[in-house]
Amino acid sequence: GGIITQTPKFLIGQEGQKLTLKCQQNFNHDTMYWYRQDSGKGLRLIYYSITENDLQKGDLSEGYDASREKKSSFSLTVTSAQKNEMAVFLCASSINWANTGQLYFGEGSKLTVL
Amino acid sequence: QQKVQQSPESLSVPEGGMASLNCTSSDRNFQYFWWYRQHSGEGPKALMSIFSDGDKKEGRFTAHLNKASLHVSLHIRDSQPSDSALYFCAASEHSGSWQLIFGSGTQLTVMP
Numbered sequence: 001g002g003i004i005t006q007t008p009k010f011l012i013g014q015e016g017q018k019l020t021l022k023c024q025q026n027f028n029h030d031t032m033y034w035y036r037q038d039s040g041k042g043l044r045l046i047y048y049s050i051t052e053n054d055l056q057k058g059d060l061s062e063g064y065d066a067s068r069e070k071k072s073s074f075s076l077t078v079t080s081a082q083k084n085e086m087a088v089f090l091c092a093s094s095i096n097w098a099n100t101g102q103l104y105f106g107e108g109s110k111l112t113v114l
Numbered sequence: 115q116q117k118v119q120q121s122p123e124s125l126s127v128p129e130g131g132m133a134s135l136n137c138t139s140s141d142r143n144f145q146y147f148w149w150y151r152q153h154s155g156e157g158p159k160a161l162m163s164i165f166s167d168g169d170k171k172e173g174r175f176t177a178h179l180n181k182a183s184l185h186v187s188l189h190i191r192d193s194q195p196s197d198s199a200l201y202f203c204a205a206s207e208h209s210g211s212w213q214l215i216f217g218s219g220t221q222l223t224v225m226p
Contacts, residue, residue: 004157035216040123042116042202042216043158090157103150103214105157 002027004106006091012112015083021076021109023091030096032074033103036060037088046089049074050097078111085113117141118205120217128225133193135220137203139184144205144215147179147186152200152219161188161201193224 004025013019025032030051035043045058047066055066065077076089088110092103120137127133137147146165150158164170164177164186171177176189190197203217 040218042118042218043204044216045214092157102148102160102163103158105159107155107157 002029002104004091004093004104006089006106006109008109009107010110010112012114013078013081014114015081017081017113019078019081019111021078021089021091021111023074023076023106024072025074025091025093025104026072027093027095027104028071029093029104030071031094032068033092033094034058034064034066034074034076035090035092037090037108043090046076081111081113083113085111087111116218117144117215118203118217120201120203120220122220123218124221124223126223126225127193129193129195131193131224133190133197133222133224135188135190135201135203135222137186137188137205137217139186139205141205142184143207145181145184146206146208147177148204148206148214149175149177149188150202150204150216152202154199158200158202190222193222195224195226198222198224 007022033048034046044060046060049068052071067075088108091106148163149161152158164179179186200219202219204214206214
């Protein structure tokens with residue numbers, strides 16, 4: 001088995017601040033994802049990376065940047081945190097982009113903006 | 115309108131009872147479905163997929179897909195308190211994982 005590790009688990013920031021979330025996976029999966037989870041709105045895709053050195057925007061990419069530093073790690077940056085923003089950011093991976101939809105998720109990073 | 119809609123938003127069943135969750139896709143292109151379960155404080159975990167019309171059974175969990183109506187349901191028999199969680203339906207245009215669209219979830223509570 002493998003594991004996805006997200007850091008930090010809790011992140012508190014100030015309005016306008018740039019904040020970075022990190023994700024590591026040891027599944028040796030090709031594809032990695034960042035989702036945002038808001039209460040009552042399900043999971044929405046922010047960025048994904050099909051393979052190392054690839055970067056693709058999801059439906060919610062505005063206000064975010066991402067970086068796939070190596071096969072095992074994928075970072076997400078909130079470019080300017082919005083006041084009263086509160087959400088959980090979930091990192092996930094899959095064997096590759098064409099596999100049968102099985103995503104493996106980390107435990108999430110909870111963002112609070114004061 | 116969300117492409118994947120789930121109902122009910124929340125559901126309570128007694129221990130040992132049957133829980134039934136519903137999901138509908140509003141986009142005819144999204145015909146491949148997954149169910150994910152998320153316990154409090156954890157990330158979602160895949161429960162099962164269903165790509166063909168009819169039933170698919172895995173232990174106490176049965177998924178049913180009707181492609182004509184783009185409706186999928188999840189039935190949990192002999193519900194246990196450990197089944198209490200947020201259940202997501204997800205749909206995609208093909209069996210690949212990169213374009214999964216998630217519904218907003220059904221919160222299931224199983225009462226001892």
